[in-house]
Amino acid sequence: AETVPFAHALPLPKTLTPLTRGATTDVYEMRMREADVEIVKGLTSRVRTFDGTFPGPTIKACQGRAVEVRQYNDLTVNAAVHLHGGEVHSEHDGLPMDVIAPGGNRTYHYPNKQRAASLWYHDHAHHLEAENVYKGLHGLYLISDAEEKKLPLPRGAYDVPLVIRDARVETDGTLRYTRPSDCPHMLVNGKERPYFKVAARKYRLRLYNACANRYIRLRLADGTPFTQIASDGGLLERPVQRDELLMLGGERVEVVVDFSRYSVGQSVVLENTGALPTERPEVLRFDIDRRSTDNSEVPARLSTLPPVPRGTVERDFELRTFPAMTINGVSYDPDRVDVATTVGSSEIWTIRNVEAPLPAPPDFHLYHSFHTHLTYFRVLERNGQPAGVRDSGLKDTVCLGPGETVKIAMTWGPYTGQYLYHCHQLGHSSGGQMGRIDVNPA
Template sequence: MVDRRRFLKTAGWAAAAGWIPSRLLAHDMHAMQAAPAGRVGNDLCMHAMGDVTRMPGLVDPAKLAPFVDTLPVPPVLVPAAGKPLRLRMAESTQRLHRDLPPTRLWTYGGAYPGPTIDARKGQATEVIWENALPVKHFLPVDHAICGAEADKPEVRAIVHLHGAQVPRADDGYPEDWYVPGKSRRHRYPNTQDAATLWYHDHAMGINRLNMYAGLTGLYLLRDEHELGLGLPAGDQELPLVLADRLLREDGSLYYPDSGDANAPWVPEVFGNLTLVNGAILPRADVQPRRYRLRVLNASNGRFYHLRFRDGRPFQAIGSDQGLLAAPVSMRSIFLAPGERADLVVDFAASRGGAIELMNDALPLMRFAVGQGAVRDDSRVPDVLRDVPRFTERDVSRSRELTLDEYSDCVATPMLMLLGGKRWHDPVTETVKLGTTEAWNLVNLTEDTHPIHLHLVRFQILDRRPYDVDEYMSSKTLRFTGPAQPPPAHERGWKDVVQAYPGMVTRIVATFDGYKGRYAWHCHLAEHEANEMMRPFEVV
């Protein structure tokens, strides 16, 4: 196999022959917004299939009436001391738009997204996750994928509470799956700071299918400090779970495949319909006052460039792992799969108006602002919390870790690796409990990869351009420009980082809390499956 970047350099003959479309699907908006000039990610082998969103029989978003459905708000579950929550994974149907037939989904608690678990710091939460799914999958399982071999049960599940600092047994390790008819009790200590967490399936080899089928929900962890800030709360706190999908005209989910029944996996999946809390182009009826929006990008592969149509500013008050040090005024924000944004928007000056939330030029939903006068006692303090920043002096060890993609476009359509290793290779990242490490993510690919570490929170130290060709020929890291510090909204605690192509992205984490084996991976679900995921071990 040739490495993917070198394949790109020699692929001109295929394009000239018409085998690869001349108009390639860029790796979503991140190609323009996030990646340095000239390093746009395109998956040539995948896109030889063409644009699946134009296939006959799929729902055309232009034919759906916008803003006719009310924004669904998932039910809230508040854990009671000493009493575990029970959440059932099962097949259900849900109407995603007024004009579409119901869609078959796999859900937690009977709806997509699943219930929002509202937990408190210092009060442990126990959840019994019951697997009542069918024994046969309704999406295309690829038995050539690691962990999804033909000798494995076709339907498996394990819940990962993304962003939680939990013991190894409760983390939702990809190989800890269990089959329909079984259940698993997880205990979440909730000892970390308030944050917007989320839960989703993590079963080895098929979690991309299980998540696409609907196995996703929010978990809001609160603490006394955050509750005392006076931020918008109650009905003025709205979860916004974003995820794109492809739908057939009969309402059923369409998950694209390669056309090879023995190897249906594709490197990336993009839908032409975006669900907001499980609804297409919904409308939220709001009052002319401040609202807090808990935004999650739960897509398999799509990045979102969020803004309001009228260009109004909003305040970012938190990222993946909780509050920022201070609010950041913004007019747009770019979220990769797995990332969260905690935003405050003020509708006070828009009484009687209609405000649309956009993904670049495409509307996602509308906020219909009421006419009546209301009292708003909420506020956004100038100081949110103390976020001490890591420096070079805090780091006891640095690791150089590559992000790799390989392809020959014949026998092996694509292989994604971290550090050049596959999932079952021996562990190479062994970390001593309590130590602080810098992980230097050397991106050798043409894509932006959202990298997620289980167990820990981290800070982005900087990103720096380097000579990719020289590194690939001699393993010499020669920087071609100065280090770029993260923008203000990325200077809080994170658990997903966008690693740009042509850049070395440095993150720093203290590996505290628990010993054991955890996972780190790309949060593009199709990349993670094949095999952009590795174990690390805290000892």
């Protein structure tokens, strides 16, 4: 459907209220079900949701307090709920074969022993995750901690998640799952190219690339830089200035933007310079509509990261899309252990994207987004050079352009059992670009 940009106000996903708050655990319940929503102005789209909203409701957790979520599957397809970025026991990880059948339910337990970070939960049912996530099965899960709460960063109404994803909405409203070069609609928090009325002050923006199959490259149209404060695994040690943010599916980048540099009545557009020439680059328009006091600050020192793991075990991985979706020549087989390791093992993984660059876009399917469950990693090198700012901090998903190689370091743990690593271009993981890692007791 042809659309006019900036027809919707930016919605904010609602925060889910716990059913009960116990001494140690907050208990939630959600129903996965179909719902009719307005994505493109004037059209009704049938989507798959967590609890009726698109995207699903946000869970706010804090370090040291566990969360339990009972998920009812009222859909007509299997679903498995994975907490992306969550350090959770294997049986609560939402593994591809560990599904909730239609009509069933299951309770997932999340310990939340980890540091503050912007996580998300989404479907992971084997072969179905790309379409399920695309059709709406994803929501946010934000963990806070005492260290982060002490910082004078923008908070409350000035701490805003922006879940960005593409879509194809037909003229009858159908949300159709198809290749990214046929997905011209860019959505933020479930609405096509919205506007957001902001005060002339600092905002913390939690950016998510929730696209099933494409990268986005974000910049502010007037060139105003972003101050990046966090990545997948939470706060960086120090803020860094970024002009442009290349994000693959699954990646999170948190930035602070100071709108006090604009006067009331001005606007600035967040655009995707990774859009195809046939697509509109606009993603979201910020309309500066009021003055405001602002006591927030971005401190020069944000956090202390755990030391970079000193890997003793080295492993190599090669990702290919042609002739089949493989890692090291094989597609996912839930009964085959691709990597056996022990809890506490510090490792260096070299990951290669062996696709050759194309002379022109659309090249989305030649990118890979390498993701590990259970543990965060540090990026050591990209193409033989020390990792730069775009790879800083604790990561769980790393971008690999055609022909690129990255070296990452991680320590496996804190739990044992069966986990996964895979490409987070979900068409690739659905097609089998995924491996099984068993973390065995020491």
